[in-house]
Amino acid sequence: MASADQLKALVKSHIDRDDGQFYSVAMQVAAHEAKVGHGKLAEELRDLIDAAKARGPGSPANLVPLARPRGDLANLLHVSYPKSRLVDMVLDAQVEEQLERIMKEQRLNARLRDHGLSPRRKLLLVGPPGTGKTMTASVLAGELGIPLFLVRLDALITKFMGETAAKLRQVFDAIAEVRGVYFFDEFDAIGSQRGLANDVGEVRRILNSFLQMIEHDQSNSLIIAATNHPEILDYALFRRFDDVIEYHMPSPSQATGLVRSRMGNYAPRPFPAKAVSEKVAGLSYAELRRAVDEAIKDAVMHDEAKITVAALNRALSERRRLSEKLKHNDLAGKHGGSTGSR
Numbered sequence: 256m257a258s259a260d261q262l263k264a265l266v267k268s269h270i271d272r273d274d275g276q277f278y279s280v281a282m283q284v285a286a287h288e289a290k291v292g293h294g295k296l297a298e299e300l301r302d303l304i305d306a307a308k309a310r311g312p313g314s315p316a317n318l319v320p321l322a323r324p325r326g327d328l329a330n331l332l333h334v335s336y337p338k339s340r341l342v343d344m345v346l347d348a349q350v351e352e353q354l355e356r357i358m359k360e361q362r363l364n365a366r367l368r369d370h371g372l373s374p375r376r377k378l379l380l381v382g383p384p385g386t387g388k389t390m391t392a393s394v395l396a397g398e399l400g401i402p403l404f405l406v407r408l409d410a411l412i413t414k415f416m417g418e419t420a421a422k423l424r425q426v427f428d429a430i431a432e433v434r435g436v437y438f439f440d441e442f443d444a445i446g447s448q449r450g451l452a453n454d455v456g457e458v459r460r461i462l463n464s465f466l467q468m469i470e471h472d473q474s475n476s477l478i479i480a481a482t483n484h485p486e487i488l489d490y491a492l493f494r495r496f497d498d499v500i501e502y503h504m505p506s507p508s509q510a511t512g513l514v515r516s517r518m519g520n521y522a523p524r525p526f527p528a529k530a531v532s533e534k535v536a537g538l539s540y541a542e543l544r545r546a547v548d549e550a551i552k553d554a555v556m557h558d559e560a561k562i563t564v565a566a567l568n569r570a571l572s573e574r575r576r577l578s579e580k581l582k583h584n585d586l587a588g589k590h591g592g593s594t595g596s597r
């Protein structure tokens with residue numbers, strides 16, 4: 256049997272997520288077992304270790320478990336390693352400047368901290384659907400080379416307020432333990448799930464404890480909250496954040512720019528900029544992207560190297576028709592209480 260010290264070292268290296276140390280202790284255990292005549296067990300242990308190492312230190316299979324949430328946290332956090340880049344986004348000059356600044360401060364984290372300063376890392380993103388809030392969280396993770404953790408509010412918020420508060424605590428412990436971008440999408444839900452809560456006072460307490468946790472957090476992680484409904488948020492909320500970034504629907508020229516870049520080599524030549532700019536009003540970036548993807552699909556299915564102007568127009572009109580229909584339904588849904596409370 257492994258000695259008490261070896262067992263403790265194994266558990267500790269697991270907790271510290273120190274794979275090197277874990278393998279080294281496991282090999283010692285195998286060697287010990289071989290020495291005391293348990294050859295088969297020793298061999299099985301070595302095979303297990305070799306198989307784990309063979310996945311290679313740089314392979315995603317080995318990297319991901321380093322920051323893979325365990326236990327309860329696995330339900331609360333969804334981890335990914337995005338490759339998104341800032342250049343893939345079409346942004347207002349102001350937003351681009353804010354994001355560049357955040358990345359710069361993050362990269363100079365050590366220098367800033369040496370001077371008793373802390374980089375901007377608690378961000379509130381506000382703006383209509385499909386304007387790039389979620390994409391921004393991916394881009395920041397991708398550009399900084401750190402994992403993106405989506406906080407699953409549906410798993411976080413339960414009808415038991417005490418339980419919700421305890422889960423929130425676990426998430427903030429993870430934020431302090433594993434550096435990453437932690438994204439609370441539609442986080443206003445924390446404060447607006449009135450139907451689920453036992454009383455309004457409890458809801459406020461949860462929102463307040465969320466705010467306090469944000470305020471007291473001293474970690475190196477980025478905490479990003481996003482909402483489509485800034486108007487329902489208390490002013491007290493805004494001042495907890497280092498930066499508030501506002502997203503807007505695309506202007507005709509931004510929309511045309513996105514359509515053009517998304518089409519890539521499938522773009523018709525010459526590019527019908529004027530015709531496109533007349534068709535894009537009212538569509539979000541997300542909707543434009545979907546329209547272009549539909550047009551590309553058509554071209555691929557018809558074995559064509561380029562999207563025709565007619566096909567592009569059709570895809571944009573179709574998307575607008577859908578968008579108007581969905582907006583209408585969405586509003587009807589909201590009036591009916593989309594929080595799942597009825």
Ligand SMILES: Nc1ncnc2c1ncn2[C@@H]1O[C@H](COP(=O)(O)OP(=O)(O)OP(=O)(O)O)[C@@H](O)[C@H]1O
Binds near residue numbers: 383385390
């Ligand atoms: N500013 C942008 N530049 C380029 N592409 C964008 C932009 N905004 C959105 N997109 C495209 O639309 C997709 C969906 O956008 P995203 O999920 O980031 O919107 P959102 O603001 O989070 O919307 P919601 O409020 O509905 O969550 C993105 O994956 C991307 O392909």
Ligand SMILES: [Mg+2]
Binds near residue numbers: 389390440481
């Ligand atoms: Mg989003």
